[in-house]
Amino acid sequence: MLSCMDTGEKDFQRSLGKESHRGNTYAEVVFTNHIIITAGEEHAAPQRQSAGWETALAPHTGAEDARVTSLHHCSLHVVLLNIMAAGFKTAEPLEYHRSFLKENCRPDGRELGEFRPTTLNISSISTADGSALVKIGNTTVICGIKAELTMPPSDAPNKGYIVPNVDLPPLCSSRFRPGPPGEQAQAASQFIADVIESSDLINREELCIEKSKLCWVLYCDIMCLDYDGNLLDACIIVLLAALKNARLPEVTINKETDLAEVDIQKKRHLKINRHPVGSSFVIFDDSIIIVDPTAEEESLSTALLTVVTDEEDRLCAVHKPGGTSLSGEKLQHCINRAITRNKEISKLVDKVIESMKMAK
Template identity: 45%
Template sequence: MNLMCILYSVVPTYQPAQKSQNKVRLSQVKVFDNNFKRRNMAEEYKSLHPIKYYRDCLAHDIRPDGRAFDKFRPVLLNIGSIDTTDGSAIAKVGKTTIVCGIKAELCKPKADTPNQGFVVPNLELPPLCSPKFRPGPPSDQAQVLTQLIADIIENSKCVDPKDLCIYPDKLAWCLFIDFVCLNYDGSLIDACIIALVGALHTLTLPSVDYDPSLDNKLVNLEDRKPIPIHSTLISTTFVIFDDKIILADPTVDEENYCTGIVTIVLKGDELCCVHKPGGSPITEDDLFDCIDKSKLRSPLIQNLIKTALKQK
């Protein structure tokens, strides 16, 4: 039922030049040997002088994984992956993998917003996804990213809390949106937002018969309806390397060695988040260049989400 859709691939393949047949054996062994040595040296260099390694790579206008500076990694989306949730999706951006599940629970609205439900996102970064994280209470980064996702949902109004109200001041839905990172390889927010949009589109809520006089509620689990999704969000992350080079869709190493990060979230033609939390200062031109690049990427991701929904 669930089909995977791969949008586009930017992984370059290295094709050795064809050699004439009679020379094959010796030269192939040599080529292999040289490549092996070269790769080993590159790895040693990378682990000894990581920043210099990146600098040398970028000086030749290429990134260590073979991408150009403004190229994105392939994106993969699988929706409705978990049956036990009310809506779910798995998104991959390069090797970064995010599982998103939405669980709806009934609750009482807050007294000052009697006609609104709740949306509660939570991002979990378990030690499984990266050696940076230890078991125990959520790390600072997980808390900051959780809050950023909560802000993005609230700012974009992709889910209107008013749609989640069943009976004013008495009963409303609370959507617990849980993200679990399985593999952390950079651009976490991008993957989270793609998974979020996928999961929201598969979300169905059971109908509830509520009798306010008796405070009696009856949930019909068979009769499920989707909720209105007001906009599709697309997030794009850039990093600033050495105060001047801007790399799109960074891997985790690029994120670690960079001096600044910019996240842009688009909602259709509008912007709903331009988040640059400190780091090296950039000029206005560079910032708007990033916005333009994310605008170019947005229709591709939207197509991906549409295709995934159709195939479901």
């Protein structure tokens, strides 16, 4: 598994114990060399003898009492500030985010134009003809491809099928419910189908085995395992990687019996014509644009935008489901950022594919 690291999230947590005890017991919380050591209450001291534990076990002097009290008050102040921040975030989430945006940063520590770490793994499903798993931050999506033989469509007798389907089960987020696909899942499936068509990802004529008689249909099942925003970007990456990983057996039609004969010993990779990659943006307060939004940022934004480009810097698709209007200048800025993102993801995909070949 390899990853494309744009930036790491910054998450600082501190713990606070109870008040210190005196006598032959040792302090609940002792700060030594920038490490917080939490000890038990009225327990026998640990056998490990280190400078930190020696301080914890030594009888308290007046100076030590003052030091522990000072540190206790300082830590208590930090805890209170964290509690107040958490309360502010819950009560006024939009104002909470605005307080960060004013400083050109975000609550998770990223700058406005930074993507979360992107991780890619291929051949994730052994029973599929091709598969991949992608993580963008916490958002995790897996894709499995199953190939079946069928008759070509009557309106395109020399072409095969590519059928994408995006599934958003309840396990990925509490916002989704069991049952038929919801509106967001259906919209994502249609968007992926449009990207496949507009980007010329695969030449469907190569999926045809014999005109008007036999062709391949590729069922591309994309399932979200953990939803934290930016679903479309993850779906495009995982589909591209799974298609590059897919292998189809050789199929011929017996002239005497007119039946298909499949040779599973001879398999070939699909020919990928283009490498589309999506970049998603959200707009805050009708003016501030940030990339790779989390689920919370998406819910608080005034508009969403996804730009898809290929490796030749061609614009393949622009998806903007309503919301705040965007000036031509800002749209061009988003397209330029999407072109850069395409190069980053293309390198990641090629590196993972190459590493798999080396492993074999």
